[in-house]
Amino acid sequence: MSLGPGSSEHLTPRAAEALHEAEVVVGYKTYVGLVAGLVQGKDIRASGMRKEIDRCREALDLALQGRRVALVSGGDAGIYGMAGLVFDLCRAHGVTVRDGREEAKDSSDALPVEVIPGVAAFNAAASLLGAPLMHDFAAVSLSDHLTPWEIIERRLEAAAEADFVIAIYNPRSATRPDGLDRARSILLRHRPGDTPVGVVHKAMRDGQRCLLTTLEGLDPEDVDMQTVLLVGNSHTYVWNGWMVTPRGYLDKYGT
Amino acid sequence: MSLGPGSSEHLTPRAAEALHEAEVVVGYKTYVGLVAGLVQGKDIRASGMRKEIDRCREALDLALQGRRVALVSGGDAGIYGMAGLVFDLCRAHGVTVRDGREEAKDSSDALPVEVIPGVAAFNAAASLLGAPLMHDFAAVSLSDHLTPWEIIERRLEAAAEADFVIAIYNPRSATRPDGLDRARSILLRHRPGDTPVGVVHKAMRDGQRCLLTTLEGLDPEDVDMQTVLLVGNSHTYVWNGWMVTPRGYLDKYGT
Numbered sequence: 490m491s492l493g494p495g496s497s498e499h500l501t502p503r504a505a506e507a508l509h510e511a512e513v514v515v516g517y518k519t520y521v522g523l524v525a526g527l528v529q530g531k532d533i534r535a536s537g538m539r540k541e542i543d544r545c546r547e548a549l550d551l552a553l554q555g556r557r558v559a560l561v562s563g564g565d566a567g568i569y570g571m572a573g574l575v576f577d578l579c580r581a582h583g584v585t586v587r588d589g590r591e592e593a594k595d596s597s598d599a600l601p602v603e604v605i606p607g608v609a610a611f612n613a614a615a616s617l618l619g620a621p622l623m624h625d626f627a628a629v630s631l632s633d634h635l636t637p638w639e640i641i642e643r644r645l646e647a648a649a650e651a652d653f654v655i656a657i658y659n660p661r662s663a664t665r666p667d668g669l670d671r672a673r674s675i676l677l678r679h680r681p682g683d684t685p686v687g688v689v690h691k692a693m694r695d696g697q698r699c700l701l702t703t704l705e706g707l708d709p710e711d712v713d714m715q716t717v718l719l720v721g722n723s724h725t726y727v728w729n730g731w732m733v734t735p736r737g738y739l740d741k742y743g744t
Numbered sequence: 745m746s747l748g749p750g751s752s753e754h755l756t757p758r759a760a761e762a763l764h765e766a767e768v769v770v771g772y773k774t775y776v777g778l779v780a781g782l783v784q785g786k787d788i789r790a791s792g793m794r795k796e797i798d799r800c801r802e803a804l805d806l807a808l809q810g811r812r813v814a815l816v817s818g819g820d821a822g823i824y825g826m827a828g829l830v831f832d833l834c835r836a837h838g839v840t841v842r843d844g845r846e847e848a849k850d851s852s853d854a855l856p857v858e859v860i861p862g863v864a865a866f867n868a869a870a871s872l873l874g875a876p877l878m879h880d881f882a883a884v885s886l887s888d889h890l891t892p893w894e895i896i897e898r899r900l901e902a903a904a905e906a907d908f909v910i911a912i913y914n915p916r917s918a919t920r921p922d923g924l925d926r927a928r929s930i931l932l933r934h935r936p937g938d939t940p941v942g943v944v945h946k947a948m949r950d951g952q953r954c955l956l957t958t959l960e961g962l963d964p965e966d967v968d969m970q971t972v973l974l975v976g977n978s979h980t981y982v983w984n985g986w987m988v989t990p991r992g993y994l995d996k997y998g999t
Contacts, residue, residue, distance in 0.1 A: 493756070494861075501863060503753035542993055565863075567870040569991070573878035576988040581999035586984060606749075606871040608756060608820075608861050615822040616861040623828035624891070625899050627882040627908060635992035636879070640907070644880050647906030651899045653882060729841060733831040736824070737890035738797055744836035 490559050491566040491607025495523045495694025499608045507605055511559035515548040516571075520563045523694060539634075545574045549584065552600055565609035569630055569658055572604045611656040614689035614717040617699050619731030621687055621719045626654035631661070631668045638668075645672055649679035654725065654734055657718040661709060669709050676720060677704055685721040687732045688712060701727055745814055746821040746862025750778045750949025754863045762860055766814035770803040771826075775818045778949060794889075800829045804839065807855055820864035824885055824913055827859045866911040869944035869972040872954050874986030876942055876974045881909035886916070886923045893923075900927055904934035909980065909989055912973040916964060924964050931975060932959055940976040942987045943967060956987055 490507045493499040505527065508514065514521060514528045518535035521528070536544055548560040562570030579586050579600065587593070589603035615622040627648035631641060648655050655676070661669045676684075682705030690698040690713070700711065704720065712718065725734040745762045748754040760782065763769065769776060769783045773790035776783070791799055803815040817825030834841050834855065842848070844858035870877040882903035886896060903910050910931070916924045931939070937960030945953040945968070955966065959975065967973065980989040 496758075498758035498761075499756045499861065501748070501754045501756055503751075506753075542997055565867050567867060567875050568877050568881075570878070572871070572875035573988050573990055574993055576874055576983065576986055577990050577994050578999060580981075580983045580988075581994060586986065604871040604875065606754065606863050606867040608863055609867060612820050612822060612861040612864060612867075616820075616827070616859040619831055620822050620828035620859065622823050623825070625882070625884045625896075626823075627880070627903065629880045635996055641880075644906045644908060647902040647908075648882065651902030652895070653899060653902075726835075728831065728835045731831055731841065733828055733835075735828055735832050738829055739832050739836060741890055742797055744833060 490561055490603075490605035491570065492520055492523055492561055492563050493608040494564060494610060494613035494692045497524075497527075499613065499693055500524070501605070501607060504605050504607055507559050507603070510557060512557045513548075513551050514559045514561060515544055515551070516561035517544070517563070520561050523563070524561070541571065541574060542578075545571060545578055549575065549578055549600075553584065563610070564613075565607045567604055567606060568609045568628070575602060610658070610692060610717050611719065613692035614656075614687065614719060617689055617692055617697075618687040618701070618719060619733045621685075621721060621725060621732045621734050622654055622656070623734045623736050624654060624722060624724070626656060628656040628658060630658040631665070631672055632659040633665060633668065642671070642675060645675045649676045652722045654722045655720040657720065659714055660716055660718050661712045662714050669712060673704060673707060680704060680720075680723065685725050685727045685732050687719040688716060689719070690716045692717065701730065701732055745816055745858075745860035746825065747775055747778055747816055747818050748863040749819060749865060749868035749947045752779075752782075754868065754948055755779070756860070756862060759860050759862055762814050762858070765812060767812045768803075768806050769814045769816060770799055770806070771816035772799070772818070775816050778818070779816070796826065796829060797833075800826060800833055804830065804833055804855075808839065818865070819868075820862045822859055822861060823864045823883070830857060865913070865947060865972050866974065868947035869942065869974060872944055872947055872952075873942040873956070873974060874988045876940075876976060876980060876987045876989050877909055877911070878989045878991050879909060879977060879979070881911060883911045883913060885913040886920070886927055887914035888920060888923070897926070897930060900930045901933075904931045907977045909977045910975040912975065914969055915971055915973050916967045917969050924967060928959060928962060935959060935975075935978070940980050940982045940987050942974040943971060944974070945971045947972065956982055956985065
């Protein structure tokens with residue numbers, strides 16, 4: 490299930506209800522901490538980074554024992570979150586999954602799973618910047634932990650070439666200090682140096698920081714793994730401190 | 745502000761609060777209808793399709809008169825929604841906009857605007873299908889109302905070539921009956937005919953319909969403007985009725 494960006498203002502009622510109903514809450518400790526107030530007294534299983542498979546396996550084991558489990562993801566569980574791994578593991582281990590939104594059929598011993606959507610990190614980031622994602626966009630993670638760097642480069646190249654707005658996830662980590670610079674070089678082959686870039690750190694939670702810069706001006710020191718970058722397309726403008734990608738209404742119809 | 749996919753279960757508390765605070769609610773009639781129960785007794789200005797500029801201008805006029813206005817969008821207002829047009833029009837008419845989340849500075853007569861994010865249509869659609877958007881993805885609208893068809897084709901081509909999962913918005917309309925077939929032909933140049941495609945109609949509201957098919961099997965009759973299509977990448981699988989794009993955890997670490 491999805492926690493949204495962090496603030497309870499953007500946690501959906503369905504997600505809040507699922508937390509309330511859960512007996513066990515499993516998740517990355519930072520995300521579990523975001524909803525500490527909502528899960529007091531529950532069986533909490535919080536763990537650190539890179540423990541995704543362990544967490545997911547634990548959640549499945551508990552659910553197969555008949556416990557009601559909330560496996561939490563920051564942002565949207567279906568976007569670079571935990572939802573996929575649940576299905577991957579069930580498939581690998583022959584655990585049949587049924588839609589948890591529906592009543593069980595009499596004879597079914599399948600595991601009920603409900604993927605609860607949420608406000609994704611880039612939706613939250615975009616809303617703080619203005620309206621940068623109004624037109625076709627691509628989301629690319631710079632993490633080469635599971636994806637070969639060549640594929641990441643190819644996607645950046647394609648997205649830049651076809652003039653997508655680009656949301657960059659996991660833009661920088663200690664193990665890949667030069668990834669962001671390499672990504673920028675690719676984008677600069679297709680876009681001018683003054684292309685607007687929104688840098689949003691911890692959107693809608695404590696420590697939130699937003700800034701507007703350009704492809705050329707982007708300082709990697711302003712970026713870490715909790716940052717989302719939004720890179721404008723050829724029509725994106727910055728006005729009065731807002732970053733906006735027009736869809737083209739005014740070009741077509743006037744003001 | 746964003747209404748999310750439709751059901752109040754997925755309307756964020758901040759969005760509900762904004763509706764509650766508003767004196768006037770402006771929006772496309774279908775979306776205003778989704779929250780009819782929350783806006784009773786308010787001044788409602790609902791209008792039809794293709795009236796985006798009129799709606800937005802009306803909302804701004806009212807706000808400039810000092811009224812508290814909620815301009816509603818389905819899904820996320822920042823993704824193919826109304827947020828961009830607000831800034832476009834303010835910029836064109838020299839109306840300074842300040843961040844409505846912050847207290848007014850003493851001397852400011854700028855218009856306070858808050859973009860309230862929401863659960864976008866493709867987040868909702870993905871959660872119903874399983875976890876198809878777990879890896880890099882591109883969102884492309886097939887509407888050529890404001891965007892030249894050549895640009896749409898170029899984006900489809902780039903996204904397909906670089907193996908993005910692709911979310912297709914506005915896949916079909918009466919005025920472009922062949923757009924979807926042309927889009928499919930482009931995708932089929934880069935992906936096999938058995939590539940999974942999720943077809944989600946009215947996600948999380950009355951009339952919801954989900955089906956899984958393939959690029960080759962996709963029947964345009966199942967698709968209209970209220971449908972979102974999710975086209976898998978080369979790793980996307982269908983299992984037990986679920987559509988999932990793995991990030992690669994199990995390939996790297998085993999099960």
